[in-house]
Amino acid sequence: MKKDIKSLDFDELHNEIVTLGLPKFRTKQIYEWLHKYGVSSFDEMTNISKELRKKLSDIYFISNCEIEQKYVSKIDETVKYLFRLYDGEYVESVIMKYKYGYTICVSSQVGCKMGCTFCASTLAGFKRNLEAGEIESQLHSAQKDLDIRISNVVLMGIGEPLDNYENVMKFIHNVNNENGLNISMRNITLSTCGIVPKIYDLMNEDLPITLTISLHAPNDIIRSRTMPVNNKWGITEVIKACKEYIKKTNRRVSFEYTLINNVNDTYECAKELSQRLSGMLCHVNLIPVNDVAERGNVKSSEENIHRFADVLKNNGINATIRRTLGSDINASCGQLRRKRNEVK
Numbered sequence: 348m349k350k351d352i353k354s355l356d357f358d359e360l361h362n363e364i365v366t367l368g369l370p371k372f373r374t375k376q377i378y379e380w381l382h383k384y385g386v387s388s389f390d391e392m393t394n395i396s397k398e399l400r401k402k403l404s405d406i407y408f409i410s411n412c413e414i415e416q417k418y419v420s421k422i423d424e425t426v427k428y429l430f431r432l433y434d435g436e437y438v439e440s441v442i443m444k445y446k447y448g449y450t451i452c453v454s455s456q457v458g459c460k461m462g463c464t465f466c467a468s469t470l471a472g473f474k475r476n477l478e479a480g481e482i483e484s485q486l487h488s489a490q491k492d493l494d495i496r497i498s499n500v501v502l503m504g505i506g507e508p509l510d511n512y513e514n515v516m517k518f519i520h521n522v523n524n525e526n527g528l529n530i531s532m533r534n535i536t537l538s539t540c541g542i543v544p545k546i547y548d549l550m551n552e553d554l555p556i557t558l559t560i561s562l563h564a565p566n567d568i569i570r571s572r573t574m575p576v577n578n579k580w581g582i583t584e585v586i587k588a589c590k591e592y593i594k595k596t597n598r599r600v601s602f603e604y605t606l607i608n609n610v611n612d613t614y615e616c617a618k619e620l621s622q623r624l625s626g627m628l629c630h631v632n633l634i635p636v637n638d639v640a641e642r643g644n645v646k647s648s649e650e651n652i653h654r655f656a657d658v659l660k661n662n663g664i665n666a667t668i669r670r671t672l673g674s675d676i677n678a679s680c681g682q683l684r685r686k687r688n689e690v691k
Contacts, residue, residue: 352407353381353480356517357524367402375526377403381480382527385487387411410480412438412488425672426493430485432457436474438505440485443672448498453485455515456506461540462575465563465605465636468505477506479517486528500530503538503559509545519556532556538603543580546588550595558592559601559632560585564611565619573610586623593628600627605634606647606655617655621662631659631666 355363361374373395380392387409389400412430415437419426426442438454458473459466486497500522502508508515519535522528538559539546549558562585564570570577589600602624606612624631633656635646647655652668659666 349406349408351410351478351480352377352403353410353483354478354514354517356479356520357526367406369399373399378524378526381409382483382521382524383529385484385491408433410478410484412440412481412484414488414492417492420672423672426489428485428489428492430488432477432481438477438481438485440489440504441672442489442493442495442497445499449493449495450499450501451486451489451497452501452504453482454504454506455482455502455508455511455518459506460510461507463540463561463563464573465607476511476514479514479521482514482518483521483528486522497528498530499534499536501536501538503536507540507542508537509539509542509549512545512548516552519554536601540574540576541580541585541588542576543584543588546585546592550588550592553596555596555598557601558589558598559603560589561605562602562620563605565616565623569611569616573607582623586627589629590627598628599630601630601632603632603634605636606652607636608645608647608651612647612651612655614654614658617658618662621659621664624664625662629665631664632669633666634669635671 352360352363357374357378360378361371364371364374364377376395377392380386384391386392389395389404389409392400410433412432414428415431416429417426424444428440428442430438430440432438436457438457440454441452443450443452455477456473457475457477458471459468460473462469486500489495490497502515515537519532522530523532523535532555536557536559537549538561540561546558561574562570562582563573564582567577567581570582592598593600604611604620620631633652635652656666656668
């Protein structure tokens with residue numbers, strides 16, 4: 348089987364080039380075509396001979412994402428893509444426009460194993476991990492389609508990034524590489540539901556990225572009810588790992604907290620969460636739950652959302668309420684893939 352050349356990092360590509368008996372300068376040349384310009388075929392590498400292009404295409408393939416569906420919000424210009432992969436599977440990405448530029452939320456897996464009860468990503472089942480090149484191709488496809496430059500990346504789409512650790516790490520290094528998209532690591536956010544051993548692995552990578560923890564509850568009783576991963580790594584273990592991460596990296600950790608009516612949005616929950624996070628270098632991002640019909644969750648009232656935020660702030664916890672983007676196009680990930688699979 349052919350190897351995905353776009354999923355190689357710079358050093359791996361260099362080793363392949365040397366093994367093929369090619370001059371060393373070809374490494375940067377080919378790497379730039381793949382990662383800086385995001386070509387989808389070897390024929391687009393116009394400063395390389397036809398013979399070499401043929402040789403490369405005989406051994407390798409270039410992973411790509413084809414646009415299956417595209418939705419543009421009439422409210423805030425948020426764009427949502429359903430991408431088709433080489434094997435007929437689907438993933439989703441969302442482009443969000445901010446004052447500082449464009450942010451993309453990418454998928455890291457085809458489906459998700461985690462089973463969180465407020466998320467649509469698990470509804471169509473888990474199929475496989477994405478290769479590093481497939482994650483990156485979401486950026487290239489969106490940039491070309493919209494004729495924009497993406498400056499920020501959020502690994503918060505379909506899938507659990509730390510459950511696809513090696514490919515995600517390779518993706519981060521490739522998009523950061525100066526010969527590629529050259530996106531600053533400080534502009535990359537990785538979100539996890541709390542796979543504790545991998546949080547420690549990430550800590551030891553010592554990368555200046557932003558770590559975000561999908562917490563969504565102040566205690567094990569509520570969290571286990573909505574997030575099965577908590578049965579393996581409880582909230583105390585997750586918070587401990589975060590404290591170690593902060594100590595080692597000196598980076599602030601963000602906590603995502605989806606507010607569900609009469610589940611985790613009470614005054615008592617806010618008070619308990621404040622006590623649990625007290626003294627940490629952290630930020631809490633409060634998120635009104637997405638409307639996913641199969642999940643049956645009800646969004647907290649505006650009054651409860653603001654009361655929850657006020658309790659955190661009054662107890663010294665930095666907290667903000669996330670602005671809802673793309674509400675008219677179901678911009679939360681997982682819903683388009685599920686509907687497309689139903690059609691299949």
